[in-house]
Amino acid sequence: MHKVTQYRDRCIGCNACVEIAPDRWRISKKDGRCTLVGGKPTKGIYHVDIHEFELEENKRAAASCPVNIIKVDGK
Numbered sequence: 001m002h003k004v005t006q007y008r009d010r011c012i013g014c015n016a017c018v019e020i021a022p023d024r025w026r027i028s029k030k031d032g033r034c035t036l037v038g039g040k041p042t043k044g045i046y047h048v049d050i051h052e053f054e055l056e057e058n059k060r061a062a063a064s065c066p067v068n069i070i071k072v073d074g075k
Helices: 016-020 052-064
Strands: 002-006 025-027 034-036 040-042 045-050 070-074
Touching: 002 034, 002 052, 016 025, 016 052, 034 045, 045 052, 052 070
Parallel strands: none
Antiparallel strands: 002 045, 002 070, 025 034, 040 045
């Protein structure tokens, strides 16, 4: 398993992560920021465990983020 972390309060809503990994990312209609699907918040930082088959597209999503708020870690 791997973990994706998002610092959502710093998101600018560019939509790059949604384009690359649409099964794990969505744009919020409330505030226009990207939302980590299935993410659990801890003090404003969202975390979710992902499977191996999701790893590469989420790494690409993290690399494409212009404000560098997405982290992908191995367990």
